Each structure stands twice: as structure tokens, then as C-alpha cells.
Amino acid sequence: MTDLLTSPYPALLVGLPVLLATLSLFFRTRGKALVGLLGCLLTAGLAIVAFIEVAQHGTVIHILGGWEPPLGIMLRMDSLAAVFIGMTAVVGVFISLYAWQYFRADESGPGEFPLFWPLWLFLWAGLNGLFLSNDLFNLFVTIEVIGICAVALAVLSGKTTAMFAGLRYLLAAITGSMAYLFGVALIYGSTGTLDLGLLGQVLEPGTTTTFALLVITFGLMVKMAGFPFHFWLPPAHSAALAPVSALLSALVVKGAFYILLRLWMEVFGVSITYAAGQLIGLAGAIAVIWGSWQAFMQTSLKLIVAHSSVAQLGYLLMIFPLLILAPGVTADSADWLSPAWTAGIFQVIAHAFAKASFFLSAGLIIMALGHDRIESLRDLVGNMRITAMAIGLAGVSLIGLPPSGGFMAKWMLLKGIFLSGQWWWAPVVLAGSLLTAGYVFMLLRLAFAPAREMGTFKPVPKSLEIVALILALGSFLIVFPADYMIQFLESTGVFGSGIESIVEGGAYGND
Amino acid sequence: METTSVLPLLILVSSLIPGTLILLLREEQVALRTFLNLSGAVAKVGLIAWVFVGYLRGQEYTFFFRLALDLTFSLRVDQLGLFFAALSAVLWLVTTLYAIGYLEGGKHRRRFFAFFSLCVTASTGIALSGNVLTFFIFYEFLTLSTYPLVVHRGTDKAVEAGRTYLWYTIGGGTVLFLGVVGLFVLAGPIYFGQTEIIADLISVYPTQLSILFFILLTGLAVKAAIFPLHGWLPVSMVAPAPVSALLHAVAVVKAGAFGIVRLVYDVYGIGVAEHMNYLNVLAVFAAFTIIYGSLRALFQDDFKKRLAYSTVSQLSYIALGVAIPGVLTSTGAIVHLVHQGIMKITMFFAAGNVAETYGYKNISQLNGIGRRMPFTMGAFTIAAFGMIGLPPVAGFISKWYLGLGAVETGSYWVVFVLLASSALNAAYFLPIVYRAWFYEPEYEVSRLRSSGRLETQALLLIPVVVTGLLSLAAGVFAAAGGSPLSIAREIAEKLYMP
């Protein structure tokens, strides 16, 4: 453990945004925004530097307080964490730029929300902390930080619907984190350690472990809005301010997924069975179909996009059954693990870009129209060319048409599905794509249709449109560094690992 | 001699860049837009001619680009691809001229021409694809870039047609996706022409590969409008005439037919396809579609709809030719890719001219139109004779080879299908011709668009005459070197060389 390089970056990645957030509290409205934006740029810059550090030296660690685990807490930045942190930085910086301009827009803008900045910086710190954390309890604290920030941001708009949605979200988040913590308590009680690395070595299969896995998975599923615990997501994401919706759907839900992936693959391998993987995959599959169908049925743009998040997160869950091998299969012989992991990572990143772009575009449409009912999108192409383009591109990535990042994810997912022989997931992937195409083209169809009445669109700042377009393009551009990224991910960390099932798995309690 | 060359990429870029740039222009910048459009179209034809000459000298052009991981983007020039690319490029040039005339003063022309260029990019991309993945990418790209063209008019009917179009093509694309991934998993990244890969694997995974063949075929059959997946084609005739002309004579439908040709000849190989009895299934569906399309066409009064059903029918000649193994049938199928294209585009141009000049959209209104628009209807008549299979127009050549091939392989029922289809073709095209030339005009109408002495605008007239003459020339000079037939024959012979 100590042969890994110690680096100050992990600590700075959490500390700096908190420091800047605290600093911004001392300023008034405009000052807050300025400090906030500068803080975002600084944090993103730091994240990139840290990414390069990991790229050069492999996993870096930071032993907080100098106390080695299990007594102390260690931050670990391996390639998986680095990729997530990098994604947060890139997407985050664009959303920050958008927010800066969006809140300043005088006429049709939503007004200034100075609190956005400290909360977003805290959220960023929480996300970085979560990706870096290597300690079960510390993960709990970070998800609480994220949860409170996320809900606070979600209710920032002050709308009544946002309040209701926010409270629902908060209650779900608290319930989820309490369930998670219950699992942590049991794990600590049965092993006496909280460090993920050590736990992976000492955890023994048994009822307690299985139950802990169950509650932890339950808690995290609630947090990441996995089916059937997705109920809180659409109202919360759709009622928030545009930059906030983008943050919530692009980044926040990925945090819980990240922990789930880490814990399943690194810690709980001993008590995970093939059936557990199938079950979680089933939840994902239902989410894909159900979420897409719900999105298809909505009549307001933001609700469509929010429901689509439920579906897109479902794809993430669908990689789990591929990562858990059938009894008798060894990880070395399973050539579908790498495609499945690649699918997961690309789905996360492509969705982050595409969904952020989608929500930011929706924000612009609200700015232009005053509402987001889709029947008013008529002649969007004529009035807001760039926004329409952004929606089109982001939609194409969500559907998974080539050569987008979403295509890469679906390609790899299908490849993994075929290679593993679990062909029954394939129709779900395709049906999801079709349904996604259904709602994306429903929007585009309206966008191309001629307007019934003229002049309903108020002008919006072009710079905002361009930010949305850049993010949409980003969901395509991420395909190009894929080689490098996968190589990087394979160099350190859990990427590409699989769980070999014990032949006699736990009889019950597998989620 | 195989070297990497950017020429194939340049062929794509020659329409991609104008398309993208036009999208960024303002609506008013007509001159610049037209310049971009035409220079792109001319450049494309020039580049293809250049590559063609090089290819004849034995130069091979390939372009590789590793997109990411195991996804390789590959362009490769082979005879078949070049054949199709040349068709697309030439007809694009002609249609661009036509569209400039046709849409004069219309709305959203920027968007139209931009997507028009993108669509041709996709079409040439399909032609020059070196592997299955690249083909798939362009296949989906084609769907996306044609959608705005289909809904271009923006009317409810157009939007509705666009919806139908999308459901069919996206559905087909999704099915194709499944097949492409499946093929990739079983056989790796297949480059066109590497039929030995499947030939080796077929004994290992007979069931899986068979299922995949039909999955892939289904995905392609949507765009090729093979019954029962043809529903989108007649509906999307609401698009403006140049769109119908280019897209539904060349780009979209031919992409599907071309895909089937590739699938059978260059992925699975005729040997495997024949051995596993895939072709019989294809033949049955194709034959049925030929008859079905013709029968439906018979009862359409809407000029373009009749043409559309005729397309459904004619396209399946290609599929039928592919489905009957033999040098002659293959020649017929491949040459029909081109022949059908130039003949059908002539007919759509003619229909567009009539509608644009006099506002006639139905066949029953066409009494005596030939006297007022002799050139247009003359070209139409040539094309119609070709469709029916009268010598010496191009269509005769295709049918002749198909028929000969069928006799040679003993598939006499195919001859019967061809004859029946020809009779039906005659039954629905001849009345138009007859009506146009021999009926008395019932009443005088004023022209919608007048342009002096010519029967209609020059930009509308020239393309139709050119393509009409081309369809005649392709038949008359079929025996000459460099004619579509001789090239097709060469391709077909290579296919059956041991």
C-alpha cells in the first residue's frame, strides 16, 4: 500500500473548492458569482493537473493526518477516480460558464442566484471527495454533502413544485444514506475496518455480509435513482434551474453509481452471486424501458429529459450482470469484461455531456419562450438554430447513433452482451434505443415544423447557446481519446475486473 | 499495390464541407451557397473520375482511421463501390442544378441544401465503406441527414410522413446495429471482400450466423423497401421533387439495395449464401415485392405515388438478381443499380416539372401535356420505355441479363416474374405516355412558371433531358467499354472467379 506515490492533489481536490466556497460567502451577489466562477476554473484546472499526475505516475494516494488505514483515512486517486474527476471538471466548467452568463442575463433570465456558487463548489468538493474516498464511512459523509448540496441547488429556483420535489428528493436521499450507513455499521462490526482496500481482503461471506450488501445496494440505488427507486428524480431534475438540472443529472447521480460499482467490484466480491447480477441488471433493463416510455409520454421538455435520465441510468445498471461471472467461469477467460467496463464508462461520460447539453438547451428554450411545453417548440430550428443543433446532437448521442459517445457505449454493451452469451439483454438495449429515438425525434419533428404564430421566441444570448452546443459536441468528441482512456483505465484500478461467482452462492438476500 | 490515400476521404469531404458551411451561412447568401454547392458537386465528380482512372490503372485507394478501440473507420475503393459512388456523384450534380431551379424563392433553402449535401456525403460514404462498421455509420448518418429533407415542406402531412419514415429507418438501423455487433463479435471487424472469414466460420456457428444474416438483411431491407418493409417509401413522396428524385432513386433506397449486394457478395459470399439457402428466401421476397409494387402502382392516380410504387417494384430487381446466383444475374442486378437510378430520376424530374410548371399532380390531369412540354415528356417516355424493358433503353439491358441468367440457372419462375412485371410496368406507364401525347388537352391553363420560349425553366429542363439521354445512352452503348454494363459485367465475373 505504501509503495504508491503520495501526492498532495487528492487533498487539494477536496480542500480547494471548499476553501473557495467559504471565501465566496464573504461577498455579495456579484462578487459571489465572480469568486464562484473563478473558483470553478481553478478547481477544474487543478483536476486536470491531478489527472495528468495520475497519468504519469499511476495511482496516487494521500494518507490524511499521516494515519494509515484502518485507523486513518486514505484518499486514493486511481485511474477510475481520475476519469470521473476529469469528467466532473470538464462538464462542470462548461456548466459554470453557462451559469455565470445565465444568471446575468438581464431581461428574460431567471434572476441572480448567488447561493448557486458556494453550493456548487461544495458539491464539487463532495464529488471529488467521493471519487477519491477509500473509506466506507467517509463515503457516507461525502454522499451527504452531495445530497444536501444537490437538494439545496434543486430548490434554488424557489418554485413550489421545486420545493415539493426537493423535499421528496431529500427524504429519499436521507433514507438512502441511512440504509447505506446501516450496511457500513454491520461491515465495521464484522471486520473492524472501513478501508475499502483492506475490506476487500478480509471480508468473509456470510449472512451479515450479504445483508450489508443488500442494504448498501438499496441505499445507493435510491441515491442513483435506479428502478424502482427513481420516483424522486424526474420532478426534482425538471423543476430545478437549468444549470442545476444539468449538474444533477450529469454528475450527481453518477456519484452513487460510482460507489456502487466500486463496492461491488472491490469489496463485496465474496458475497455477490450470479443471480444478484441478473437481478440488478433486470432493474436496469426495466428502467431503460420504463424511463424511455415515460419520457415519450411527457409534454414538457424538461420532464422528457429528466425521465430520459432514468432510462440512461438503467443502462449503467445493465453492465453489472456482465461483470459477474457465471459459476465456473474465470475472469481471465471472460473476454467481455473489458467491453462491459468500457460501456459503463462511456455511458457515464457520454450521458454527462449529452444530458448537460440537453438541460442547458432546455433552459435556453425556457428563457426564450417562458415555458417548456413541447408544442411550442415549433420552428425552433428557424429561431434558435444553435440550440436546435445542440438538442439534435445530444439526442443522437442519447439514442446511440454513430459516431457518438453514446454509440460507443451501446456498441460495447451489446458486444459484451453477445460475448458473455447473455443475449437476453440485447432486445432491451435496442428497444431503449428505439424509444429514445422516439422522443428525441418527437422534439426534432416539432423543431422543424413551421410556427403557428410568429415572434414567440425572445432572443437569448448566443454565448449560452454555444456552451450547450460545445457540450453536445463533447459527447461525440469523447470517442476519439477512447483508446488512450481505456489504456489509462487499465493501467491501474479495478477496470476490467470481474467477480467470479462462488458456486454455492448465498441462498437469499441478494438484491 | 495498396497504399493509404486520402482520396476516398476527399470524395466524402467534397460534399461534407459544403454541407457544413452552408449550414453556417445566412439564408440570404444565395450566391455563395450556390457556389459552394456546385463546386462541391463538380469536385466530387472530378475526384471520382480521377480515382476511377487511377483504379483502372491498378491503383488501389484505401483509407484507415482507427476511431477508437476496436472501431476502425475504413474507406476503400473497389469497383462496386466506385460504381455506386459515381452514380451518386453524377446524379447529385444534376439534381443540385435541378433543385436550385425548383426551390427558387422557397423557404429554408439553406437548410435544404446543407442537408442535401450531407445526404450525398452519406451516400458516397456507404459506397466507399471498407468495412461493415463504416457502412453502418454512414447508413445511420443517411437516415439523419435525409429526415430534414423529408419534412422540408413542414406541412402536417410532411411531418407525418417524416414520422413514418423515421420509425421505419431508425427501426431498421437498430436491427442492423444488432446484426453488426453480432457479426463483429463472431467474426471480428469484417472488411468487404473478406468472404473467407465467414466461409471458415459457417461450420462453427451455423445457427448464429444464419440468424445474423437475416437480422442484417432485415435492417437493410427497410431502406431497400422490400415487402413488407416498404411502407415508408410511398408516404415520403410528400418531399419536394428533387428530394424524391435523388433520395428515392439513388441515396436511400439504393443504400439499402447496395447494402444487400454487399452483404451477399462481400460479407457472406455467394457460396455460403447459396449453400445455406439464404438466397431462396431473399428471392421469394424480392419476387413478391416486384409483383406487389407493380400492382399497387397500377391503382395510383397521384403521379409521384405511382412512381414510388414503381420504385418499390424496380428495386427488388436488384435483390432478385442478387438472389439468383450466376454471372448473368449478378450483372443484371449490379447494372440495375445504375439503370434504375438514372431512369427513375428522369421520371421524378419530369413529374416535378409538370407539377412545378402547371401544378398538375395527378395522372388524370396530364392530358396532352406532351405537346406543351415535349422535352420533359420525351425524356419521361424514354425512361418509361426503359422501365418496361423496351430496347434499346437501359432498363431492357438489366431485364435481359436477369432473364438470361435465370434461364441459365434454370429458375424459370423468375422469367415468369419478369414478364409479369414488365406487363404490369407497361400497364401503368403506357397510359401516362399515351395520355400525355395523344389525348387532347381538355382546357387551357396558364403556366405557373414561365420562362420565355422554353417549356419551363432552363434549370428544370436541362437535368431531365440529360438524365433521359443518359438512360438511352446506357442502353444503346451498353456494349461499349466503360459503359455501366461492361463494368457491372466485370464486377460480376470477378465475383465468380475461383
Add this chain to the structure above:
Amino acid sequence: MSVLIDIILAILAIYLAFQSLLAKRLTQTVFIFFAFGLALALAWVRLGAIDVAITEAAIAAGFMGVLFLDALRDFSPRTSNNQEKTEAAKDIFSKKNTKSLLLPRVALVLGLVLFLLISLEAIWNIPDGGGLTVSVETMLPESGVEHPVTAVLLNFRAYDTWLEIGVILLGLLAIFATGGIKLYLKPDVPAQDILLRQVILFFTPILFLFGAFLLYIGKSGPGGAFQAGVLWAAIGILLHLGGKPVFSMIPRWLGQLLLTLGLGFFLLLGFILMAGGATLFEYPPAYAGVLILIVETLAAISIAAALTAIFANLNQMQEKPNDIESTT
């Protein structure tokens, strides 16, 4: 005998938990919840967790109880009315949809029971992990403090504690985010109630001293920043109730400073030590005791300030009940 006490206490806690959720009136709910907190605090004492007991009593039962009590002013006046209304509504509702509502409920309860059984089984069979007692014992001399809990909180796992101080500040920010709050109220007229003023006058120094004592004793025994912070927050809350809202009486910058001091200093200290080559929150053993005491003091001040502000903000929420139209 002692087992009996434990069993009674456990049953009491379960009973109170149940009752607080089942109580008909909201006031009952809140008071029973308060009692539940005290029962839990007793349980902590029985389990030898004095620090936890103080925290539970002070924050979870005490502070949270005060917040709930304060909230009752909002909800309770209408509760009777409202409850009747909702009862009535529920009746209609239940007559119509009894079946459709019953089934999921039964399923939910059955699921919970099953869940409970599994969890009991899981807990019963829990392997003895041994905990970290031994490691803490070995490392305690190097931590700079004598009390093991304080050592864990402020040295071994200082990172968690730092984040937690952040969470309190964040809670306050989040409450601001709900809107409808004016940050700085004008000082009110001092409360007319003589008794209240006397109580405040009497308690302020006592609370302050007791808090300081807890803070200092945290080094060697149960106590520390959180407990002290809550006691000091009690001063702020009392002053607020007495018509002297602290944050309106001090300059804006001072309020902000008080709120952020704990988090900021904790981090800055960490950064300074990092600049000297250590890792974050790594204290040189020689100075660890002093540094921890400073950090704790500042943290206690910030916690007190944040809790006071949370209370003050929640407290004035119902004071503008009629801006419904203006904010929607």
C-alpha cells in the same frame, strides 16, 4: 439486573419510536420524539458512549427538538382543522380506494417485517471484527490528546470531522436556498417578559462556562467541540428568543467570519502543514494537543454560530406567512 435495565430501555426506545410516528397529534409526535432522544441518550450511556450521549441529548434531541417545537407554531394551529379535513378526505378516499391502497400497504408492511427478520438474523450472526480499539490504544500517545474519542475525531479521522463541520455550514446554506428568508432581521424590541429576560441573563454565563468546560475537558474526557458548540448555540437561541437576534446585532462580516471560522481555519491549518511537507491534517505530535484545542475552539464557535443561524432562520419562517402570491 443490568440486562433487565437494558431490555427495558430497548423496549422503551422502540415503543417511543413507534408512538411518535403513530401519535394522532403533531404535538404528541414531537414530545414523544424528544423522549425517544433521551431514551437513546440513556442507551448510549449504558453502552459506555458518554460523548455520544451528550451529543445525542444536545443535538439530536435538544436542538432538533427545539426546531420541531418551533415548527409546531407553524403547523399546529391548523392541525386540528387540517387533520379533520384530511381525515375527512381520507375517509372519502378510503371508501373509494380501500382495495387499491390496502394491498400495497400490506405488501410494504410484510416486506418490512421480512426485512426486519433478515436484519435480526444478520446482526445475530455478526462475526466479531474486533474493532479498532487496539490500534487506537497504541496510537493514542501520539495523537496529542488523552481522550480516545477526541483523538479519533480530531486527529485520526480529522478529515471526516472537517467535512462534518462543512455539512453544518452547508445545512445553513441549504436553508437559505429554500428562500423566503431575510438573512438579517432588525433587532426586535427586547422581550417584555421579565422572566424570560431573567432566565436568559442567568443562563448565558452558565451555558458559556459549561460549554468552555466541555471543550477543554474534551482533551481528556467526554466532551469536545460539538457538545460545546451546541451549548453555545443555546445562548444564541435564547438571545434570539429574547428579542436579541445575534446576527442582526453584529456586523455582517463578523457573522460570516464566525460561521466560516471553524471550517476555514481547520482547512487552512491543514494546508499550511501540507506546505511544510506533511499530509492534510497531519499535526506534528509535539504541537498536536495545542493545535487540536485551537481547532476545536474555533469549530465550536462556528458550530454555535451555524446552529444559532439555523434556528433563527427557521424561527422567522412563519413570520411572513402571507407572501404566497409573491414568490410563486
Add this chain to the structure above:
Amino acid sequence: METYQIYSLTSAVLFVIGLGGVFISRHFIKKIIATIIMGGGVFLSFVSFAERDALTFADPVPHALVITGIVVAVASAAFALALARRIYQLTGEESFTKDK
């Protein structure tokens, strides 16, 4: 049966009561209280294991974790309460209605 077992079993019961309460209770305040009860259960299990692992003193790590946990839980509960009161202030609603 040892002391810690009594409490650790109690903790599961409290957790389940809280969990059920979050779903079944209607009033916002009850839902919030239910989450705190859930938390109480979780913390109780931590501390009971600490008692089990006691040597010269009880395992201080769970104690520290629980103190942190309580504070975090209270912060979120206070926020939830603020939201509930705000909703009441804006709409007069005290519980989630079907369509909101």
C-alpha cells in the same frame, strides 16, 4: 444475551420502524422524524459493536463516527424541516399530495 446484543437487535428494529415510517407517514414532520429514527437505529448498532469490542475503553472509532453521523443527520433533518415549513408557508400543504 449480552448487553451489546440487546442494543444491536434493537437497532435493527428502530431502523425498520424508521424505514416504514418514511414510506407510510403522511405528514412531513413525521417523515422527517422517521428518518431520524432510522439514523438512531444505525447509530445504535455502531455503538453496540463498540461496546462489544471494548478493552480498557470502548472502541472509540464508532463513537466518533456516530457523533459525526448525528451531526450530519441533524443538518439534513433541519434542512428538510426548513423545506417542509417553506412548503407550508407557500401552499398550506402538510404532506405530499398525489400529483405533486
